[in-house]
Amino acid sequence: MIDSRLATVAVVGVGIVGTSIALALRAHGIRVLLADNSGRAVDIAVRRGAGERLAEGGPPADLSVIAVPPASVPRTLRDAQSRDMALVYTDVSSVKVAPVHRARELGCDMTGFVPGHPIGNDVASGPGAARADLFRGRGWVLCPEENTRPEAVTLVRRLAELCGAVPVLMDAETHDRIAALISHAPHLVASAMAGALADAAPEMLWLGSVGLHDVTRLAAADPVLWTEILSENARWVSSVLSDIAANLVDVCAALQLAGTGDYSFIGDVTTLLRKGRAGQRRLTEAEHPDKD
Amino acid sequence: MIDSRLATVAVVGVGIVGTSIALALRAHGIRVLLADNSGRAVDIAVRRGAGERLAEGGPPADLSVIAVPPASVPRTLRDAQSRDMALVYTDVSSVKVAPVHRARELGCDMTGFVPGHPIGNDVASGPGAARADLFRGRGWVLCPEENTRPEAVTLVRRLAELCGAVPVLMDAETHDRIAALISHAPHLVASAMAGALADAAPEMLWLGSVGLHDVTRLAAADPVLWTEILSENARWVSSVLSDIAANLVDVCAALQLAGTGDYSFIGDVTTLLRKGRAGQRRLTEAEHPDKD
Incomplete structure (x- = not known):
């Protein structure tokens, strides 16, 4: 089942969360491009069937999942946007207010960024611990802001559903x-x-x-x-x-x-x-x- | 496999701990006599195959397991000893120093009492939640004192082993x-x-x-x-x-x-x-x- 609007997804950060999302998307036949500061982590994720290595200079993906720790979200988002990595962006970190605030300060385009938090992992880490069903049946919080484009929210909602999760909308403070x-x-x-x-x-x-x-x-x-x-x-x-x-x-x-x-x-x-x-x-x- | 020295065991208190011990003993063919302030609890335990109702005035059992909350141990032990319920006594409460101290103050015969604590149950309660394997592979602490008869300790050690537990000896303070x-x-x-x-x-x-x-x-x-x-x-x-x-x-x-x-x-x-x-x-x- 390929969603016409979600044909290619770039995942930045192949820890347990990013790689689990990638595995779930691959199971739906979606093309997944993987990036990480650690080349070895990308190798592991690729070997696990989570996707292919992201190449520089390709066309923008439909969606980029910024799956890095919360303090790194703003800079990673800005870098990805400056390279036109994707049309829409989301993150997965378990804190929303502070990273969103700093992303805005850094001049990120907030209309195409849907702050997100899939809930499911507690203590495990790394691509080796990833599982396609990590978020199945779990909540996936989305915190769009007033100026977030509705079609961006729809796309990230679709991401959550493809991972088997239940999207839940609320504001970042809540x-x-x-x-x-x-x-x-x-x-x-x-x-x-x-x-x-x-x-x-x-x-x-x-x-x-x-x-x-x-x-x-x-x-x-x-x-x-x-x-x-x-x-x-x-x-x-x-x-x-x-x-x-x-x-x-x-x-x-x-x-x-x-x-x-x-x-x-x-x-x-x-x-x-x-x-x-x-x-x-x-x-x-x-x-x-x-x-x- | 019937232990010749542990042919009959009286269990006083048929909560989850007492009834689980009774079920384990019954699986070894040992005769188990059940008593509790709640006649209904005894009925449930009997129906679950944990033994038969303890009758007044019978011959002493080889061992009596006082399976009541810690503050009730001293009085229950004294009452049981005054009725010659058994030759040897043990308890199962998760506190040892204070109940042992008060049992001594009440004039209990401490030479035939082996303070014990089988570890395994956390939150469940009542005879309905009992399981013969509740203590299998778990620790069962015994806290004999200087004047505890060695053969009483041997008998309670045997009780723990029949329940599949690992007896561990230490003093009550530890x-x-x-x-x-x-x-x-x-x-x-x-x-x-x-x-x-x-x-x-x-x-x-x-x-x-x-x-x-x-x-x-x-x-x-x-x-x-x-x-x-x-x-x-x-x-x-x-x-x-x-x-x-x-x-x-x-x-x-x-x-x-x-x-x-x-x-x-x-x-x-x-x-x-x-x-x-x-x-x-x-x-x-x-x-x-x-x-x-």
């Missing part, structure tokens, strides 16, 4: 607030918990339950990439995290007191546990809005 | 310190994160990745039972948690500053993420000590 809550803060919470295990004896850690592995799994992600993501969304992340940290400080104090035999504030612990169970249930029951 | 790190603090961290989701719009939560579900899964546990567990191990839990909370407060401050454009302390975020990744790797690589 996206970043939600991303802080459902992705960025959880990463830090997992890291803080996992960090407490760093000095533990292995024969003790072996006793850990599945639940311990679950709660710490996100901590496996790349610290440098995640420092960048958290920095780019620092205001919303710190806002979400300050409540979580304050709650932990409170229950810690209640338990310190309980340890001395004074159970005056033990009710605070129950309150947090109850609220946690309510939130967990809400998450488990959440279904995407279009679902019957 | 157990509680480890349990705080690998089970109790993680529960609170998961609850604090999940609590932040309690007021979020479902159409936003739907966007959450597998990682978000993982990090919050433990929050599904029973708040009342877990308040009891955390209270019983309050000193160690607060000790572990204070470091985690302090780290989150620190990175929160660093991100608040970053949100104003001042990245002076952003290195603290990377440090936490790096330490988290080291801890997560250490957990993933941890294998039980007897493994080749």
